[in-house]
Amino acid sequence: MAGHDLPEGFRYLPAYLDRPAQEALVEDVRAVVAAAPLYVPQMPKTGKPMSVRMTNCGSLGWVTDREGGYRYQERHPATGRPWPAIPAVLLQIWKDVSGYPAPPQACLVNFYDGDARMGLHQDRDERTFAAPVVSVSLGDQCLFRIGGTARGAPTRSFRLSSGDLVVLGGESRLSFHGVDRIFPGTSTLLRNGGRINLTLRRVDS
DNA sequence: TAGTAACC
């Protein structure tokens, strides 16, 4: 069977960041995590832990827990402090690829160990969908899956590698997407392995 | 339903 078409507005920019740029960005992420420690997010209502560990930078961060559900908030749920600033390199990437006049408000940092996955979902907790979601991959490769704007629509899968960028704009802004698996040992960027995904978002128009 | 698991 031939593959399905990718959704309109979906852009895949392989090897967008070279190795030195990836290394510099990892240092920025380490600083973010030092100020805003990774935590285990919980599913709404059930409290089931997700397999990724998570933190944010920016004026707003995406969080989820049993009681409050999916939301954006100004402070780290464990420390109560404001999120650290989005690193300058990421602000520049957003300028270069988003086509949106205002800077990102949120940068979600997801850390995947070798067993972590992310089920098919939509990013729809923002108050505007006018801006794209820009995603940066660092570390081990993953199997990424993207479908349409309806839950049951056909999906396509492909590998994302360290330094790749994905832009979910246009119709693809509300496409279901997820991470089916990590391929451990496929990158030397992170000493202890794993994958980091950074997603830049605009929450308000 | 941003989770998990069984099944083909």
Added chain:
DNA sequence: CGCG
């Protein structure tokens, strides 16, 4: 065992 990997993928859908």
